[in-house]
Amino acid sequence: MMKNLTRIATPLFAVALMSGATFFAHAQANQAPTTESRSWNTPPPGTEQAQSAYRDGVEAAQLDMTAKRKIDAKSSHLYVHPPVKGAAREEYRSNFTAGYEAAVKHNSGV
Template identity: 80%
Template sequence: MKKLIRIATPLMAVALMSGAPIFAHAQNQASPAQTQEWNTPPQGTEQAQQGYRDGVEAAQLDRAAKRKIDAKASHLYMHPPVKGAARDEYRSGFTAGYEAAIKHSNSGV
């Protein structure tokens, strides 16, 4: 009986401790409808979404290269890869993505 207790007690402890992180992880996760990643483009036109993604990438590259942090100084902002009326949509998305990336990097997250 003593051998059984010696073996069973640590096994029960391991079993209880291994289940705790699973439950804690499940409680911390929110549903996808409740949260949106900072680098996910908001709903809008295809050009605005592409501008947002390009803005996020440009901000990360500017920060890594230690360039001036300014969305309007970026090559893609000045020369958007879209034509006509879509330029304004692209530029507004680009600025929003650039600012989101800078805000995210400044928050240390």
């Protein structure tokens, strides 16, 4: 009798736990982003190009740390050769550096 109860109760318990986590994650996703709830790797509001540069900076820093390369945004290939032209280059570099520094700061535990 107890064996049969365990066979039925265990899957039901697992489903209940998983559905609760989904509901909780959905509720968190619907919150308006604030400075406190915005993750360190989420780009600040701005143009799509600025957000892309920030994400590129985060990714470059993570790759540099993983490969044990010099930690310096200005030595990164995407900083030296930004994938944009003209006046947008400085904006890209600025947002790239912000993302890079955010990743380094997060990884150092500061």
